[in-house]
């Protein structure tokens with residue numbers, strides 16, 4: 411059995427179930443910014459699109475670039491604000507989120523086991539403190555952990 415079996419199952423479940431739950435939330439609530447500089451729920455969903463597109467790139471490149479693969483952080487606030495997610499239709503943000511995650515599922519379903527062991531060096535020193543080097547497998551599992559953390563901020567328990 412693929413070591414990513416549970417992760418892939420969970421991602422499939424979330425991609426199928428979450429959009430319907432988000433569509434139940436009124437637009438005013440989704441786009442409300444709790445404070446200037448704080449993300450609205452729709453912007454958190456946008457942040458998950460940014461996470462998806464950046465990690466999709468990592469999941470591809472880690473398989474063929476030099477090892478250790480360097481995980482370069484992206485400017486999360488800049489990505490959210492320059493994508494102007496709060497001005498978009500919620501449906502369009504959701505369509506984007508679903509499409510990129512389906513492609514991530516497609517990619518990770520086909521990574522050979524030896525590539526899952528590729529060492530990935532995290533650029534953020536604080537994040538690395540006290541931790542061993544990570545692998546591509548860890549990076550993929552952490553992608554899901556991060557997604558679930560933010561989905562809970564948007565819709566509560568998932």
Ligand code: NI
Pocket residue numbers: 457556560
């Ligand atoms: Ni985040």
